[in-house]
Amino acid sequence: AIDIAKLRAESGLVTIDPGFKNTGSTESAITFLDGEKGILRYRGYSIEELAEKSTFLEVSYLLINGELPTAKELENFKSKITHHTLIHEDIKSILDGFPSNAHPMGVLSSLVSSLTAFYPESLDPNRSAEGVNLSILRILAKLPTMAAWAYKNEIGHPVNYPDNRLDYCSNFLKMMFALPTDDYKVDPVVASALDKLLILHADHEQNCSTSTVRLVGSSHASLYASISGGINALWGPLHGGANQAVIEMLEAIQADGGDVKKYMAKAKDKDDPFRLMGFGHRVYKNFDPRAKIIKKAADDVLAKLGINDPILEIAKGLEEVALSDPYFIERKLYPNVDFYSGIIYRAIGIPTSMFTVMFAIGRLPGWIAQWKEMRENGEPIGRPRQIYTGANLRPFVPMEKR
């Protein structure tokens, strides 16, 4: 029999912390988060103030460079991003190779990874700060184009090229929704709602996808390879995929007669794998400050667009029941950012399969800032330890004796 205690003793001093519930992986000066008090700040600025007063590109600059830009710095940053919005025509052939039912997250991570081939200089781990900055501008500029093209692939429509007269969000919306057959005009209410959502998603310290970006980058893999890894980590339903899962859940509840209590019972039943999507958070144990902002934004956007979405009523019903239910109270489970974001995405016409892609566009500046910080701090390669619990040394068994 294997002597686990002996093996453990022989492994030396290793702490085991599955899911890193109590293990810090780095020091960071980017995002401050207090889960007990529900505080979130980027570079010292509160999320509430940034969501109200800033724009997504300004927040991107702040996260990546550490300070708010002057008017001139911001103009310069924006104009450089606009300059790089086009993507190489050969990326279209890569896109054409995907089946039309490919999930846009898989398409997006592949297209981002392909940038390493189009910009091989990005692979040089010792490139100049200027070179790194160029890679950063390129990915910020190209991700919305690639995201909109992934969607066009999904619906079998021709892709739209960027319109650089438009701002970041309007340009994305036009690439998503304009058809050769009509005259698409971006609704400023929609563009501004999207901008706010992106700000709220822009960074969240060492979450699963960000830790992935840092871990991939710690081997000195390129920015594009690291971001592609982050997109894949974000895809899962326990992380960024939750926003898609929330709407699917709300639709299922609606189709099933709208009985909120029935689904609450399922969520509490330990023999049922069902979880209330959009509830709970590893760090926020009081409330998620982003959820508060988003809930209000959802009400505003729906009112401005004159939309009456029954799904929103189901969401509010679930929240009300959950907030007074001992199961949820004891476990400190509150609605997270994704509980309401899907409702706004739906209201502004973003299809469900693109929800997690929207999250990726929002989280991009955070991933970049974290990757850059890790490289600038000269952090070592990430390489966790383990405690081996497998078989002890044993002789090889020839095939005829097995």
Ligand code: ACO
């Ligand atoms: N519904 C029902 N029960 C839940 C839920 C939920 N959404 N979330 C947690 N619980 C329960 C667990 O079953 C567990 O109960 P137990 O102590 O009786 O075993 C307890 O609450 C603690 O949950 P853990 O899974 O241990 O908490 P953890 O910190 O590992 O997970 C997570 C956090 C993944 C967010 C979890 O709450 C969850 O699965 N939520 C639903 C998915 C979701 O909304 N993800 C988005 C997160 S935010 C983001 O990525 C932007």
